[in-house]
Amino acid sequence: xxxxxxxxxxxxxxxxxxxxxxxxxxxxxxxxxxxxxxxxxxxxxxxxxxxxxxxxxxxxxxxxxxxxxxxxxxxxxxxxxxxxxxxxxxxxxxxxxxxxxxxxxxxxxxxxxxxxxxxxxxxxxxxxxxxxxxxxxxxxxxxxxxxxxxxxxxxxxxxxxxxxxxxxxxxxxxxxxxxxxxxxxxxxxxxxxxxxxxxxxxxxxxxxxxxxxxxxxxxxxxxxxxxxxxxxxxxxxxxxxxxxxxxxxxxxxxxxxxxxxxxxxxxxxxxxxxxxxxxxxxxxxxxxxxxxxxxxxxxxxxxxxxxxxxxxxxxxxxxxxxxxxxxxxxxxxxxxxxxxxxxxxxxxxxxxxxxxxxxxxxxxxxxxxxxxxxxxxxxxxxxxxxxxxxxxxxxxxxxxxxxxxxxxxxxxxxxxxxxxxxxxxxxxxxxxxxxxxxxxxxxxxxxxxxxxxxxxxxxxxxxxxxxxxxxxxxxxxxxxxxxxxxxxxxxxxxxxxxxxxxxxxxxxxxx
RNA sequence: GGUCCGUUCGUCUAGGGGUUAGGACACCAGAUUUUCAUUCUGGUAACACGGGUUCGAUUCCCGUACGGACUACCA
Numbered sequence: 001x002x003x004x005x006x007x008x009x010x011x012x013x014x015x016x017x018x019x020x021x022x023x024x025x026x027x028x029x030x031x032x033x034x035x036x037x038x039x040x041x042x043x044x045x046x047x048x049x050x051x052x053x054x055x056x057x058x059x060x061x062x063x064x065x066x067x068x069x070x071x072x073x074x075x076x077x078x079x080x081x082x083x084x085x086x087x088x089x090x091x092x093x094x095x096x097x098x099x100x101x102x103x104x105x106x107x108x109x110x111x112x113x114x115x116x117x118x119x120x121x122x123x124x125x126x127x128x129x130x131x132x133x134x135x136x137x138x139x140x141x142x143x144x145x146x147x148x149x150x151x152x153x154x155x156x157x158x159x160x161x162x163x164x165x166x167x168x169x170x171x172x173x174x175x176x177x178x179x180x181x182x183x184x185x186x187x188x189x190x191x192x193x194x195x196x197x198x199x200x201x202x203x204x205x206x207x208x209x210x211x212x213x214x215x216x217x218x219x220x221x222x223x224x225x226x227x228x229x230x231x232x233x234x235x236x237x238x239x240x241x242x243x244x245x246x247x248x249x250x251x252x253x254x255x256x257x258x259x260x261x262x263x264x265x266x267x268x269x270x271x272x273x274x275x276x277x278x279x280x281x282x283x284x285x286x287x288x289x290x291x292x293x294x295x296x297x298x299x300x301x302x303x304x305x306x307x308x309x310x311x312x313x314x315x316x317x318x319x320x321x322x323x324x325x326x327x328x329x330x331x332x333x334x335x336x337x338x339x340x341x342x343x344x345x346x347x348x349x350x351x352x353x354x355x356x357x358x359x360x361x362x363x364x365x366x367x368x369x370x371x372x373x374x375x376x377x378x379x380x381x382x383x384x385x386x387x388x389x390x391x392x393x394x395x396x397x398x399x400x401x402x403x404x405x406x407x408x409x410x411x412x413x414x415x416x417x418x419x420x421x422x423x424x425x426x427x428x429x430x431x432x433x434x435x436x437x438x439x440x441x442x443x444x445x446x447x448x449x450x451x452x453x454x455x456x457x458x459x460x461x462x463x464x465x466x467x468x469x470x471x472x473x474x475x476x477x478x479x480x481x482x483x484x485x486x487x488x489x490x491x492x493x494x495x496x497x498x499x500x501x502x503x504x505x506x507x508x509x510x511x
Numbered sequence: 512g513g514u515c516c517g518u519u520c521g522u523c524u525a526g527g528g529g530u531u532a533g534g535a536c537a538c539c540a541g542a543u544u545u546u547c548a549u550u551c552u553g554g555u556a557a558c559a560c561g562g563g564u565u566c567g568a569u570u571c572c573c574g575u576a577c578g579g580a581c582u583a584c585c586a
Contacts, residue, residue, distance in 0.1 A: 037533035227581040479547035
């Protein structure tokens, strides 16, 4: 087997979509599995679509999820430059080679002429309106025009493109690692533009030339490239590189969670989940799209989730670290069908990875929130809060949302609990409880429990019956972390003061 | 429209000529937690349809339907 060299080749036309991250991930896993090389190439041959900041964004995103680049933009390497705009001159020479060998030709057609041709074919009932073997001779190109005229146009500096001369009647076969053999008839492929009139190559040429020059062994990319893969095979043949041609693997698409179609930013916005790895600010509109990172997703959770969208190890194990993914990954186990993006499953992974953290690590997530509110809190208290909350959180921010009760006394109370559970038993219990725990200087989870039980048994009340009311009195809400632990964390004084406040302000609705 | 690709529980998927069609998420129920959540146990739920081939097809073949991608001097 030849050296594994794979590339992730995004175009810097905006933020990196989550589907792109998955493509990068699969490339990376293959590279690492076989001790190969992961290359990042920036495909910026369309100057109109260039978005400033996009390249930097891609680099940052990959770094955040833990996909390391061995070679390429931002890293360098033996085949530099890795930005296609900086390789412009290279492509020209291969396009020329194609012209010289009769596999490509100059075309001078204007946009209007092309439109006209398509209109004409359409009204003639042609099923596909292509610039191809059937139509090329009626167009303005070096195949139809006299040699002299072509020369004259070239010398006069008339704008031109170079098109591939796709053979008329040929079956083009390729083996896709995921889909098996794919056969396409050459009549279905049009004479694709290889070099644009601005002197830049199109994707097709640049891609094939670079993959060859960079000795790429496997092209792992989205399914949207499958229809043009035969064209690329043709290019490898015409350039004489069929023996160096990489193996292809076309990945199924990520689909929207509901309905049909591929996942788009619109869907993400509509359903309220992120689609970009990290927050992206559109430079033209200043619109901000919150990323997975800022939403609170852990990179290891995102990676684990993404890896399983279209791939699985064939076992029942679902939690995989990056090294484990590298070990288990094979292209053969990538599925063929598109996968709907299920944000709930992503959240489940997140929850799992969050719970695997120690209280100390969780506290590190909590402190920034406290700092933002100017709240001082000891390490021990923060860790205790995390202990109380750790089984209840999906995102780090939940630590703060649910942890606020430890720092702020309630001023409003859950009315349902008030009407159902705030009764004379509760009032009697809490009045006695306040006196009971007041004598303790230290309130621990255990002592709180003991004190409460002492009071209720003295009063002949079942502890369970007043617990809801106690929670509501202490936190204002109807649900939350372990109550005894909550009291321990807020301490005697605060517990007493909150109970007194509730006792003074709450009225019994249903005696 | 044309070409190509696809189709197992609601979702991600395992499986593969004879299985009680397995797991996970979600959902529901019970237990535990003297509260909510957690946890545990259990449950509902799938082979798109029609023809073949075969003793037997969810699995192989062919159609149909449905879905998707592509059909630019975008990638």
